[in-house]
Amino acid sequence: MKTIFLTLLIIPMLGIGQTIEDIDFISPFHDGLAAVKKGNEWAFIDQNGSIIIDFREDFVLTKTDKGNFPLFSNGKCIITHQKDGVLYYGFIDKKGKISIKPQFLNVSNFQGDKALALIVHKETIGYNDIFKKDVVNYHYFEVVIDENGNVTDHLTQLSKHISPKYTKSKNPPVITSKFISDNLIVVKNDDNKWNLRKISH
Template identity: 35%
Template sequence: MKKITTLIAAFIYMGLSAQLPDNLDYVSPFHEGFAAIQKENKWAFMDDTGNIAIDYRDDFYWNTDAKASYNDIRVIAYPQFSSGRCVVQKIVDGIPMFGFIDTSGQLVIEYQFLNVAPFQNGLTTGIIFEKVFRGKNEFNLDIYEFKFHEVLMDADGNIIEFLNRRDNIQMTKRRYRTPEIRSKILNGNLIAVEKDNLWEIKKLDF
């Protein structure tokens, strides 16, 4: 009996001590039950028991120069969940596109943002684009038209409201600059939207 008890204790100890992350470059605070951990340029998420919940990957967005005063993607110092969503990115033709994964690591909002704010109160604002095929030119090359909108979106990827149309965004790597977000979610009831260098306050009606 004593031998069995000793074996059980040994297994429990091994279970508690094995597989805990080590040799980490950074460990973030917990957000919504998950903490981001970094090894070199890859990040993973661990749960509150220290187990890896989402394995290491290189598509999480983070910004070493993050500031709380930013109102867009640049505010994200390290990967974190908000409203059950975390920003991921991919580079397409030299331009970063942003989407969101859920807490299982699955992509739930497609890479459609040129700039986006973290979720708060289940909502985000961001700039999405549409790439519309218009035909071919005399050299038989595809011709596309790009349309840009600043939108209010919920955590399921549904557009709640089109806030404004965006123009003059260059979609070539050499000329591209991340477009500025001109709206701020103030709380669960109000949003501020900038138009012609002036701000207006709008109610969020669902």
């Protein structure tokens, strides 16, 4: 009798699933997780429909043929963080913890164990007596980073100046280099032609 009673208690509990209501959009599964949108926030669910990473506003959307949504690639998803009026890009892991601190002006999703990034350098060029603050310039290089955010390859030799509009915009400078395989990248030069580069392992 006790066995039957316990079974009757357990069966209804097993049948109760997590319900997420008022969803605006749900993406296809990518890297084992799907993105779910409510209002201006996104969360991630697993194959059982359980929320793995709760709703937040700092995810970066990736343009796909199925729509624009955040996604995981190689266990990492792009996030942003604003500091001193500049939007920086980094990554979180599938537990929602920062795996690469937001420090780049733009990043690509990981392809294998590498990603493209714009590494920024801040240069103080003077001091504004009226506003009592430094006058700074930002410039950047296109680089390849590894899974820890370390630079493994410099793709551009000359720095590019960042326009002040990018410090107040959600549209970052564009990464012009492209992966064409796991270890080959094409890099656009100043003549709008392409250089083929083999990257480090």
